[in-house]
Amino acid sequence: MAEPSSGRKRGGDRPTIYDVATAAGVAPSTVSRAFSRPGRVNAETAERIRQVAMEMGYRTNPLARALPTGRTSLLAVIVADVTNPFFFEILRGAEETATAAGYTLLVADVQESVEAERQALDRTLPMVEGLVLATSRMSDSSIRVAAKQLPTVVLNRSMSDIASVATDNSRGMKRAVEHLAGLGHTTITYLAGPDASWANGVRWQAMREATHELGIRARRLGPFSPTQAGGLAAARALADAPSTAAIAYNDLIAIGMMRGLMNLGIRVPDDVSVVGFDNIFGADFCTPQLTTVAAPLRQLGAVAVRILLEELRTPARGARQAPQGPLKTALLPANLVERMSTGPASPVIAHQETE
Amino acid sequence: MAEPSSGRKRGGDRPTIYDVATAAGVAPSTVSRAFSRPGRVNAETAERIRQVAMEMGYRTNPLARALPTGRTSLLAVIVADVTNPFFFEILRGAEETATAAGYTLLVADVQESVEAERQALDRTLPMVEGLVLATSRMSDSSIRVAAKQLPTVVLNRSMSDIASVATDNSRGMKRAVEHLAGLGHTTITYLAGPDASWANGVRWQAMREATHELGIRARRLGPFSPTQAGGLAAARALADAPSTAAIAYNDLIAIGMMRGLMNLGIRVPDDVSVVGFDNIFGADFCTPQLTTVAAPLRQLGAVAVRILLEELRTPARGARQAPQGPLKTALLPANLVERMSTGPASPVIAHQETE
């Protein structure tokens, strides 16, 4: 026997359905049903049981419930880097909707490491009912392995056979390019993020298309690490190969780059216009305030969880082999937030650049 | 019966200790011991079992293990607001040490709401082994109730009977006041945070002491909400009752206030010197870069988890009544990061203030 009548590890000494059953003069199974299967028990009986349970301070043990049913009421969110503000609002959105639905969030930070990510999955997979992979760095096939085990939604990554929620990067990028073109810029430089990032590819691709349509030139520098440090490197690269406008893979790079440019004596937006991506925390109080393509972060998290919940509600679906039912894939709109880091292309700059 | 031989909900169809036992020709209990109680089983037998288990792809089911033992390998961190950058590094620190020790973090965001916090506790308490309350807004007695159930560490709050990890606010505040006094400021205004915040009281108290020691004046405005919006309000309040130096309850207020002051045509640091608290993400790229009392955030989270782990390692300790053993309480040093938001008090300002 696991734990004799001796001291509990928990102070509560919580009553079980057996205690409640005895007190209410019914069988344990009836108590169980009174809670989990309303209607299966006579209304009066159920009411009496609930009454007694309440008085005894009974709370159903989630572990015990989870063991036979698999319903842990836990969802895992795997984020590439908790300290990246990109995830803050996503987490908030996910947490909100999960909590509202009676689920609890288990957050694993994998610090941009594929190895840590695999470990986190190993550890959490058996405990949770669903998975949100927020910008996973793993390969598609690794993700598929996980998705075979339980409902999975990927964020900001497109996979034909797995539910995903992404920002409409193309449209956002197009807006940014149009904005810069409208200010008279004729060449735009893209400061690339990690090659492993799906969004990076999409953004660059969209930029090429948008610039092509408008008859202006696109250039690419990088890849840079998606951090402020990466932005500093980007600033040096941009100083070596100047242009009047730059679009960064994300806000962190943009912000770091603006600092770097300032240190190099290059003014934003007078000499270079800078556009970021994501509209993260801080984009509105950096100097100058950053013009950026705003991703609907909160919604991103919320929608991901909502899709998960829906999938969990559907019947048992055998071994989750065939993705029957329409595979949910959401594309949320991004829009441009115009702030202070972009301005008209001035000929003076071209001069300055070459000095 | 819960689930007949019919289709599993999980694709894996994971083998159990019973399968392994059959395959290895031993009893299930021996398999169990081979994993959880090394030494209790003959080395050769154990090795053979492990071999077989490995081949079958056996993984022990954490739920099943948790039910009789209570060991869920889960720790809960309750944060007042996940979108507050103050928590980012704390979470990272907590996550790191928890993961290293084989624990997984369960993060609950309670959005500054006492009600949500109570709910989060209700939900997570039965599933986790330990609790980190990051700047809980609950009353001391509510916290004690939780702490009676399982090992608890509170962050940035001092409670005589509960383990806590805090920043040495007094010392940090003292440094900030000395810094400002050294620049010639003779009156310092404190922009208060929430009254419910323990740190708020400590900081104000420490500021009064420090100013008293140095023979300068302390003033207090507020309370303000610990957000950028609160900072905007603080800016208005400060404009109405000017002084040459201000220390904010936290960086968010400081940053919001600097923006507000700028809008009101008041220059930082020329007209007003501003000092924040916490050195959050963004404090180095706001305008002007914020001078702030740096809290060792990452360590804060790490130490909290470490204390928890240690407490979990100690014997069973009956019903956790008496806090036997030295109650761990850590005070981590804070230091002042001098950046651009503070400068010498200029007499000109006094003039401007009264115009």
Added chain:
DNA sequence: CAAACGGTGGCAACTGGTTGCCAGCTGGGA
């Protein structure tokens, strides 16, 4: 040579719910 002992392995009870199946009771239709 018997008793004592440490090392191993197995049995079975136990964690706390869930649920398939069955039986008793009641009520409605034939």
Added chain:
DNA sequence: TCCCAGCTGGCAACCAGTTGCCACCGTTTG
């Protein structure tokens, strides 16, 4: 009046491990 069906409630078999206790075995000791 009899039969069948629909409600209810109980029994007992799970879920997948953990662990107290006992038995067996070979060895050492008195």
